[in-house]
Amino acid sequence: MTAPTAPTPAGAPDAASDLLLDIDGLGVAFPSERGPIHAVRDVRLTLRRGEVLAVVGESGSGKSVTALTLLGLTRGRGTAITGKAEFDGIDLIGASDSQLRRIRGKRIAMVFQDPMSSLNPVLRIGHQIAEQIRAHEGVGKAEARKRTIDALTEVGIPRAAERVDAYPHEFSGGMRQRVMIAMALVCGPELLIADEPTTALDVTVQAQILDLILRLRDERGMSVMLVTHDLGVVAETADQVAVMYGGRIVEQAPCDELFADPRHPYSWGLIGSIPPLTGAKPEYLPTIAGTPPSPLALPAGCPFRARCPHEFEQCAEVPPLAETAGAPGHLDRCWLPIDEKRIRRAGADGRIGLLHDAEATTEESA
Template sequence: MPVNAPLLEVQNLCVSFATRGQMIPIVENISFSIGEQEILGLVGESGSGKSVTAMALMGLIDAPGVRITGMALFKGQDLLAMSGKQLRTLRGQEIAMIFQDPMTAFTPVYTIGWQIDEQLRVHQKLSRRQARARTVELLGEMGVPDPLNTANRYPHQLSGGLRQRAMIAMALSCNPSLLIADEPTTALDVTVQAQILDLMRNLRKTYGSSVLLITHDMGVVAETCDKTLVLYSGRVAETGTTQALFAHPQHPYTAALLASIPLMSGPRPERLPAIPGSPPQPLERPAGCAFAPRCTYSHATCLPAPPPAFHAINSHHKVACLLPMEGTPLPPRFSANTTATV
C-alpha cells in the first residue's frame, strides 16, 4: 500500500438486485475513503443502503441475481474482485464486523466463549487453552463482569448490552485493521449506549483500528466520527468532515436530520421538525434528486434526470444538491439547531 494511501477506498460501488425481471439499484455510485485510525460515520434513514454497503464490502451478499460493481481497495487489494476463499481469510483477521443484532449474529446453540475461541483458533492458530485465556481477557477488556463465567453462557442468557460487548470482543479478537459497526447501539438503553460509544472511541487508541460506523443517530456521529457520509435512497447526499458538515450542512436532507435532534439548551420547541413523507421505494425513485418530493426547496430543475452531480464546497466537503451552486442559503433555524447540538 502506498505511503499515505487510505486504508479503504471505495469507488463507485453499485449493488443491484434482480426484481420483477429487471435489475433494481439499491446502492448507486457510492465513493468514500477511510484513513488509518479514522472513524467514518455512514448515516441515513432506514432503507438508505447503509447495511447493504457494509455487506457488499464484506462479501456477505449471496442472493441470487445480485450484481455488485465498482472497486473497494483495502490495503491496495480489491475486495469486490476477491474469491470466497480469499474473503474468508480476510474476514475476522483484517476486517471485522459488529452486526446490528448480536442475538441473531451469535449461534444460539454454542456458548459465547466457544464462538470467540473458534475465531482465535482459526485465524490466530491458538491452542484451545490459549484461545480460552485470550477470550476471557478480551471480555474483561470490553467491561464484561465475571468474564470467565460469562464465556460459558449462551447468547440468550446475556442482556443486550453484554451481548453487544461480547460481539465487539469477537470482532476485535484478531486485532483487525478495519472494524465495520452496523448500528452497534440499536435497542440499547442510554447508559449502555454511552458505554459502547466509549469503547468505539477507544478502539483506535488501544488496537489502532479504523472504524466504519453505520447509524441513523446524528448525535452518535457528532460524538464519535471524524468524517460523515450521508446516504439517501442509495445515493450519497453529502460528505465531509463531521465538524464542517454539522456546522454548515449544505444538503436540505442533512439539515433536516440535524434539525430533528432535540436541543440541550435554550427554549424548548413545542414540536421537533419532521421530514414530510417517506423515502421512495427503489422502483419508484425519481429520475433526478431522490429527495426532491420531500424537499421544501425543490424546483423544476431538481426533478429531471440525471441526479445532481457533486458540488465541492471545499476539498473536504461535497454535496449532491443544486442549492449551493445557485447560492440559495438553508433556513437559519437549521444552522441554529446544528450549532447548538454540536
Template sequence: MPVNPTPPALDPTPLLEVRNFSVSVQSRGTVLPLVENVSFTIGAQDIVGLVGESGSGKSVTAMALMGLIDSPGVSITGSARFKGQELVGLPDRQMRRLRGREIAMIFQDPMTAFTPVYTVGWQIDEQIRTHERLSRKQARARTVELLAEMGVPDPTRMADRYPHQLSGGLRQRAMIAMALSCNPSLLIADEPTTALDVTVQAQILDLIRGLRSRYGSSVLFITHDMGVVAETCDATLVLYSGRIAETGRTEALFAQPSHPYTAALLASIPPLDGVRPARLPAIAGAPPAPQDRPPGCAFGPRCAFVHAACQTNPPPPLINTGLHHQAACLLPAEGHALPQHQPVASPLS
C-alpha cells in the same frame, strides 16, 4: 500475541478506498439499484460515519464490502481497495481470510448474529483459532481477556453462557470482543447501539472511540443517529436512497449542511441551548423503494426547497461546498446556501 497491542504508526495511504461502488439486484427482469456510485476513503485510525434513515442502503453497503451478499441476482460493481487489495470480485476463499482477521463487523442485532446453540466463549474461541495458530487453552485465555477488556463482569463465567442468557448490553460487548479477537485493521459497526438504553449506549460508544488508541483500528460507523455521529466520527457520509447526498469532515458538515436532507436530519435533534421545542421537526414521508424512485432528485418529494429543476434533473455529482465538504444537490450548484441551523446536542450528553 498480546490482547492490547501497541497501535501502528499512521500511514498516509488510505486503509480502505471505495470508488463508484454499486449494488444492484435483478427482480422480474428489471435491474434495481440498491446502492449507486458510492465513493469514500477511510484512513488509518479514522472513525467514519455512514448516516441515513432505514432503507438508505447503509447495511447493504457494509454487507457488500464484507463479501456477505452472494445471492445470484445481485451485482456488485465499482472498486473497493483494502490495503491496496481489490475486494470486488475477490474469490470467496481469499475473502474469508480477510473477514474476521483484517476486516471485522459488529452486527446490528447480536442476538441473531450469535449462534444460539453455542456458548459465547466457544464462538469467540472458534474465530480466534480459525485465524490464529493458538491452542484451545490459549484461545480460551484470550477470549476471557477480551471480554474483560470490553468491561464484561466475571468474564470467565460469562464466556460459558449462551447468548440468550446475557443482557443486550453484555451481548453487544461480547460481539465487539469477537470482532476484535484478531486485532482487525478495519471494524464495521452496524447500528451497534440500537435497542440499548442510554447508559449502555454511552458505554458502547466509549469502547468504540477507544478502539483506535487501544487497538489501532479504523471504524466505519453505521447509524441513523446524528447525535451519536457528532460525538464519535471524524468524517461523515450521508446516504439517501442508495446515493451519497453529502460528505465531509463532521465538524464542517454539522456547522453548515449543504444538502436539505442533512439539514432536516440535524433539525430533528434538540438544540444545545435555548428553549427546547415542544415538538421536533420531522421529515414528512419516507425514503422511496428502489423501484419507486422519482425521475429527478430522490429526496425531492420530501424536500422543503424543491423546485422545478429538481423534479426533472438528477442531482449533480458531488460538488465542493467547502474545505473537505461536498454535496450532491442543485442548490449549492446554483449558488444557494441553506439557512444555518442551530448546533445539535447528542442524546448521550
C-alpha cells in the same frame, strides 16, 4: 465558512498517506421480478487508519448494503456489484469467496445491530469466539481460550474467566453486544464495521459501548465504519460523515463541518428534526414531509426531490457529488448554488448551524 480543520485521528500520525479503505463508484443492484433494485449507486468513500467514518441514513438509504458489500455479504445470484472497493490494496469486489474468508473476521470485522440473533443461542460464547481465533490462526484450544478470556476482559465483561462458559441468553443486551465486540476484535482487525451497534440498547449502555469502541480505536489505531441513523451518535464519535439517501451519498464532510454548515436540504431536515435536549424548546419540530422512498420506487433525478421543498427543474437530473470551493473534503449532491443554500437553510430552520451559526451568518452578509 472557510477551510475546515481536518480531523487528526488518534493513533494515526501520518493520516494523509494512510489510506485503508478506498471505495469508488460502488453500485449494488438486487434482482427482482420488477427488474433490478438499485440499493446502492455511485458510492465513493475513503477511510484512513485510525479514523471513524459514520455512514448515516434512514431505512432504505443503502447504508447497510454498502457495509455488507465490503464483506461480500451481498453476493448472490443475480446481484450486480459494480465499482471499486479496495482494502489496503486488496480488491474486495473481485476477491474470491475464500480470499474474503481470510480477511473477514481477521482484518475486517463486523458488529451487527441485534446481538441476540447474531450469536448462536446453543453454543457457549467462549466457544463461538475461540472458533474465530482457531479459524484464522493456527493456535491450540488452550491458547484460544486464554485469548478469548483476555478479549472478554478487555471489553469490560466482569469475571470473564467464568462468563466464557455462559450461553448468550445468560447475558443482558449490553453485555451481549460486548461479547459481539470481543468476538470482532479478538483477531486484531484493522477495520471494524459496526452496523447500528447501539440501536437496540438503552442510552446509558449505548454510551458505554460507544466509549469502548472509541477507546479501542485509540489504543489500536483501528479504523471504524459506523453505520447509523442517529445523528447524536455521529456527532459524539465520527471524524468523517457520509449522509446517504435513496442509495446515494448526498453529503460528505468532516463531522464538525457537517453539523456547522450542512449543505444538502436532506441534511438540514435530519439535523433539524432532532428535538433539542437543552435550550429553548421549539413549538414544532422542523420536519421533512413524506417518508423515505423505497428503493423500488425512487424518483428519477435527485433521489430527494420528491420530499424537498427546494426542488426546481434542474433536479430532474441527478446532481453530481461536488466539492464547494474553499471547503476541501465537503461534498454534496445538490444543484442549488452555495449562497442560495445558506439563505434557504437559514429560512428553513434557524437552529441548524448550532454553535457556528454566528460565524456563518457574518459570512453570508459579507
